[in-house]
Amino acid sequence: MKRLYNRPDAVVDEAVEGLALVHPDLLRLSPDPMYVTRADAPVRGRVALVSGGGSGHEPMHVGFVGPGMLSAACPGAVFTSPTADQVEAAARAVDGGAGVLLIVKNYSGDVMNFEMAAELLAADGIATETVLVADDVAVEDSTYTSGRRGVGATVLVEKICGAAAERGADLAAVAELGRKVAARSRSLGLALSAGTVPATGRPGFVLADDEIEFGVGIHGEPGRERRPMEPADALTDRALAAVLDDFAADELTGDVLLFVNGLGSATPMECAIVARRAVRTLGERGLRVARSLVGQYMTSLDMLGVSLTVLRLDDDLARLWDDPVETVALRWGR
Amino acid sequence: MSEELTGADVAAVFHRYAKTVAELKDLLTELDTAVGDGDHGTNLDRGMRAAVEALDAGTPGTPGAVFNLVGRRLVSTVGGASGALYGTAFLRAAGAAGDATGLDASRMAAVLRQATDGIAARGKCAAGDKTMYDVWSAATEAVESAAAGGTGLAAALSAGAVAAAETVRRMVPWQARRGRASYLGERSVGHRDPGAVSSQALFECLAAQAAA
Numbered sequence: 001m002k003r004l005y006n007r008p009d010a011v012v013d014e015a016v017e018g019l020a021l022v023h024p025d026l027l028r029l030s031p032d033p034m035y036v037t038r039a040d041a042p043v044r045g046r047v048a049l050v051s052g053g054g055s056g057h058e059p060m061h062v063g064f065v066g067p068g069m070l071s072a073a074c075p076g077a078v079f080t081s082p083t084a085d086q087v088e089a090a091a092r093a094v095d096g097g098a099g100v101l102l103i104v105k106n107y108s109g110d111v112m113n114f115e116m117a118a119e120l121l122a123a124d125g126i127a128t129e130t131v132l133v134a135d136d137v138a139v140e141d142s143t144y145t146s147g148r149r150g151v152g153a154t155v156l157v158e159k160i161c162g163a164a165a166e167r168g169a170d171l172a173a174v175a176e177l178g179r180k181v182a183a184r185s186r187s188l189g190l191a192l193s194a195g196t197v198p199a200t201g202r203p204g205f206v207l208a209d210d211e212i213e214f215g216v217g218i219h220g221e222p223g224r225e226r227r228p229m230e231p232a233d234a235l236t237d238r239a240l241a242a243v244l245d246d247f248a249a250d251e252l253t254g255d256v257l258l259f260v261n262g263l264g265s266a267t268p269m270e271c272a273i274v275a276r277r278a279v280r281t282l283g284e285r286g287l288r289v290a291r292s293l294v295g296q297y298m299t300s301l302d303m304l305g306v307s308l309t310v311l312r313l314d315d316d317l318a319r320l321w322d323d324p325v326e327t328v329a330l331r332w333g334r
Numbered sequence: 335m336s337e338e339l340t341g342a343d344v345a346a347v348f349h350r351y352a353k354t355v356a357e358l359k360d361l362l363t364e365l366d367t368a369v370g371d372g373d374h375g376t377n378l379d380r381g382m383r384a385a386v387e388a389l390d391a392g393t394p395g396t397p398g399a400v401f402n403l404v405g406r407r408l409v410s411t412v413g414g415a416s417g418a419l420y421g422t423a424f425l426r427a428a429g430a431a432g433d434a435t436g437l438d439a440s441r442m443a444a445v446l447r448q449a450t451d452g453i454a455a456r457g458k459c460a461a462g463d464k465t466m467y468d469v470w471s472a473a474t475e476a477v478e479s480a481a482a483g484g485t486g487l488a489a490a491l492s493a494g495a496v497a498a499a500e501t502v503r504r505m506v507p508w509q510a511r512r513g514r515a516s517y518l519g520e521r522s523v524g525h526r527d528p529g530a531v532s533s534q535a536l537f538e539c540l541a542a543q544a545a546a
Contacts, residue, residue, distance in 0.1 A: 080414040112418035219371040
């Protein structure tokens, strides 16, 4: 395996340090325990947003730190949630007196460590609320599993809640908004090949040349099924059908935000080809793509694949989506 | 054979465990790649190396102090579900051990009970979910019933290790209901759970130390 690494166990530290070095105007790095805050944190009187998760999904989450989005991000080891004391320290550093919103993707490790951090913060009188993102329709939501995985909707929750916090909404309102975005979003991913974890140097799974993993997770977890490879339009329609089938029939009307996310090795051309079909198919189903995001925002190392996320918009959500944001990965309106 | 584990003995248990985890690292990673995301061996090894380093830096105090130090190091270095679960278990164990200078069979049973209940509370898991909790629960029950019957510490912990190993084997055909393996649904059947295997190793280290 040829990679631009120095040492497999240093990839996270070195990558985060690199971003902090090239964006001193935007980011401030605290090395131990490791977290990254926006350079002007804490912002007095504003709700702070803290997220985090395993590394290997760049630009998420450090790439979303800055005005209009996250106050702090806690990168864990590759595909491993951050520790509770990373989250606790980050929350302390960015709390501007208006409380801290914790945005958590629904994986056992993330849920437990953020929960421990919230307990530690509560003991010190720092108010927190948690928004749990669980939008992956590939996974059955039942009492017999740990529930749905959190995927693409995380980016949308972070952007929209960040805008509301910047406008001065209080903690309860920002949390409620986050839950609303999560509840109105559905996602599905598919992989043509797996990502390779630096520590092992081996792909997480192996697919035949004519095979795809339909419903893949962002850590290479298996999805709904292995299927034959098909042209981009057919795969796009198949993924969209799974996403749309998960909404109630009477929800399938009006404006949506379409998020076409490359999982690491999909080229910009491939993402655009998928987006082309998705906009048309959604139109045929009576849904207007009023906002969109297309590119690599939540990757799975070098996985070749895409995920599709549909968020049912309303005027309020569209306005907050359009609000200014200034981060490494998302930047507009300023 | 010892009928009581001192703080130094508990520290020795964790030295044994760190060595065992380093040896099991590849196996744990392989088991976790099949049902999860393949990081259990690497993560637990990183945490136990940090824990042993912290133990070596100070003089061992009471058993409670040793559990506390190890729990804190795991919580702050491991991340993931295993850091939270093992960390919580040892921090609860520390609370149960209190200021006692030695743990005999009945005290050890009480310590393991608190740790096991901590895992259930943190992981929101129950018996039969096919997680490390099943192993902790079975091993703790075995230690409790041996202690209640007046058995000494070494025999009680040996019963715990046997129950742990039996449970790991018994769990293989189960379907996982919590944790990342639960996403596999029926495909989790037939696999050994990596957290169960690393837990079995801990109970074996406890038994080995008491037998030494």
